[in-house]
Amino acid sequence: MASVPTAAQGSSTATPPTRYDKRMAEILAHATEVFCEKGYEGASMRDLSRATGMSLAGLYYYFESKERLLFLIQKHTFTTIVARLKKRLEHLGDPEERIRIFILNHLEYFLANQAAMKVLSHEAEVLKNGFGTELAAIKREYYRICVGLLDELKHSRGLDFSTRIAVLSLFGMMNWIYTWHNPRVDADPASTAREMGDIFLCGVANGRKAILKKTDFNSRRKESSNGNHNAACKR
Amino acid sequence: MASVPTAAQGSSTATPPTRYDKRMAEILAHATEVFCEKGYEGASMRDLSRATGMSLAGLYYYFESKERLLFLIQKHTFTTIVARLKKRLEHLGDPEERIRIFILNHLEYFLANQAAMKVLSHEAEVLKNGFGTELAAIKREYYRICVGLLDELKHSRGLDFSTRIAVLSLFGMMNWIYTWHNPRVDADPASTAREMGDIFLCGVANGRKAILKKTDFNSRRKESSNGNHNAACKR
DNA sequence: ACTTAAATCGAACGTTCGTTCGAACTTTTG
DNA sequence: CAAAAGTTCGAACGAACGTTCGATTTAAGT
Numbered sequence: 001m002a003s004v005p006t007a008a009q010g011s012s013t014a015t016p017p018t019r020y021d022k023r024m025a026e027i028l029a030h031a032t033e034v035f036c037e038k039g040y041e042g043a044s045m046r047d048l049s050r051a052t053g054m055s056l057a058g059l060y061y062y063f064e065s066k067e068r069l070l071f072l073i074q075k076h077t078f079t080t081i082v083a084r085l086k087k088r089l090e091h092l093g094d095p096e097e098r099i100r101i102f103i104l105n106h107l108e109y110f111l112a113n114q115a116a117m118k119v120l121s122h123e124a125e126v127l128k129n130g131f132g133t134e135l136a137a138i139k140r141e142y143y144r145i146c147v148g149l150l151d152e153l154k155h156s157r158g159l160d161f162s163t164r165i166a167v168l169s170l171f172g173m174m175n176w177i178y179t180w181h182n183p184r185v186d187a188d189p190a191s192t193a194r195e196m197g198d199i200f201l202c203g204v205a206n207g208r209k210a211i212l213k214k215t216d217f218n219s220r221r222k223e224s225s226n227g228n229h230n231a232a233c234k235r
Numbered sequence: 236m237a238s239v240p241t242a243a244q245g246s247s248t249a250t251p252p253t254r255y256d257k258r259m260a261e262i263l264a265h266a267t268e269v270f271c272e273k274g275y276e277g278a279s280m281r282d283l284s285r286a287t288g289m290s291l292a293g294l295y296y297y298f299e300s301k302e303r304l305l306f307l308i309q310k311h312t313f314t315t316i317v318a319r320l321k322k323r324l325e326h327l328g329d330p331e332e333r334i335r336i337f338i339l340n341h342l343e344y345f346l347a348n349q350a351a352m353k354v355l356s357h358e359a360e361v362l363k364n365g366f367g368t369e370l371a372a373i374k375r376e377y378y379r380i381c382v383g384l385l386d387e388l389k390h391s392r393g394l395d396f397s398t399r400i401a402v403l404s405l406f407g408m409m410n411w412i413y414t415w416h417n418p419r420v421d422a423d424p425a426s427t428a429r430e431m432g433d434i435f436l437c438g439v440a441n442g443r444k445a446i447l448k449k450t451d452f453n454s455r456r457k458e459s460s461n462g463n464h465n466a467a468c469k470r
Numbered sequence: 471a472c473t474t475a476a477a478t479c480g481a482a483c484g485t486t487c488g489t490t491c492g493a494a495c496t497t498t499t500g
Numbered sequence: 501c502a503a504a505a506g507t508t509c510g511a512a513c514g515a516a517c518g519t520t521c522g523a524t525t526t527a528a529g530t
Contacts, residue, residue: 019476019477019527020476020477023477039274041274041276041277042361044516044517044518045517045518045519046516046518054478054479055478055480056518056519057479057481057519057520057521058478060518060519061477061478062477064519065518065519066518162430165427168411168412169408169411169430171411172407172408172409173404173407173408173411174407175407175411176403176407176410177403177407186399192400195400195404196404198441199396199401199435199439200434200438201438202437202440203434203436204434205437206433254497254506254507255507279488280487280489281486281487281488289509290508290510291488291489291509291510292489292491292509292510292511293507293508293509295488295489295490296506296507296508299489300488300489301489
């Protein structure tokens with residue numbers, strides 16, 4: 001057995017990928033497609049065997065179980081998207097801009113790796129015990145980053161909204177994309193990210209206060225008195 | 236065999252539910268829970284047998300296949316939510332108000348029938364051929380209603396945004412709720428619907444135009460010239 | 471070239487799957 | 501109460517499931 005048998009991909013150290021690593025990555029890629037199309041439970045090891053061109057028994061040289069295979073796919077996908085996000089967020093910026101970076105990073109990766117992200121979103125609950133908790137930790141970290149970004153925005157502009165609902169609504173908008181996005185019909189990731197960012201950012205910028213009916217100028221004047229906040233919402 | 240053997244529930248005519256109908260509804264309810272917990276593929280007929288207290292063979296007196304069982308659950312759930320929506324939309328109202336009715340109807344039903352709605356959302360792709368197309372028709376109708384409501388809003392306020400992206404973002408926000416909503420932590424449906432409505436409505440009311448950075452007053456004045464629109468966004 | 475280790479495979483294991491069938495039980499009908 | 505219809509069940513079917521094992525083939529080290 002070559003290199004580190006449990007690694008799904010070349011590590012962060014500059015170790016060149018061995019034959020084992022490359023084959024592993026190949027299998028992971030094919031398995032991702034199969035899981036995406038048929039679902040984790042619906043996909044059989046024989047389906048994976050067919051898709052990879054490797055014998056049924058041969059697969060078990062790389063994975064000790066079907067469950068661990070799903071785990072490796074999900075972990076690699078999630079780790080990658082978090083790593084990319086952190087890199088992009090290193091350059092400081094306006095809170096609004098940072099949230100737009102978050103959305104863009106998510107959607108870009110989502111649409112470039114649609115199968116993997118669908119497997120991540122759609123099979124989020126099937127992993128139990130050890131696998132489940134390790135993945136939940138990454139998920140929580142990603143969630144916390146988004147919460148942090150929104151809280152920045154909140155404090156810097158004196159906004160008032162439920163961070164929890166906002167974050168989860170945003171994830172909903174973004175993750176649901178795997179059910180409808182069609183590259184032949186829908187715009188590129190950057191445009192989609194901008195449109196979703198427009199909707200979301202304007203929404204939270206106005207917080208939980210009731211949205212006023214048209215031509216109701218009276219109470220609007222009263223509420224919008226304090227300074228230069230909420231510019232995100234005005235055209 | 237009693238009454239209409241293919242009916243999942245009492246029909247719209249005032250026929251009193253037979254013994255068959257009641258047992259059928261019981262089984263559907265239990266099956267919904269099982270499908271919700273283990274997924275359609277992950278749930279076995281033996282799981283359903285255990286949950287309903289009926290023998291394995293006995294189930295097949297009510298359903299000709301596991302696939303049809305899922306179909307009946309999904310069809311009943313979807314039909315009900317569409318029917319309720321139509322009833323609520325009979326009373327005309329402001330476009331904004333009508334969209335809020337749409338959101339409230341969806342979330343109320345979602346949270347009151349969380350298991351059924353998770354099965355509807357999460358197992359949306361597993362039904363093929365005949366079952367799939369019949370369900371897709373209901374789904375399309377529901378989708379079209381939402382498109383219609385948004386177009387009303389668009390025209391009545393002279394807005395400019397991508398209806399497709401807006402509708403699908405809204406569905407994402409709403410449907411994702413099955414992954415996170417916890418009745419012990421999260422507010423009641425009405426509050427959640429209002430918060431999501433705030434975010435969404437304010438977002439689309441400002442359309443695709445770039446959101447301006449704080450304290451950028453110059454171009455804002457230029458864009459917000461035409462009349463009393465977009466009140467939905469101002470506090 | 472020969473040895474050793476890595477990689478792959480065919481064949482099979484025991485289990486569980488969805489579904490069927492005829493017999494038995496229960497309720498309704500005459 | 502007997503007959504008919506409606507309902508439930510135990511037992512079994514063949515197929516497909518995830519996984520294992522010993523043997524075989526391929527690549528690496530010397």
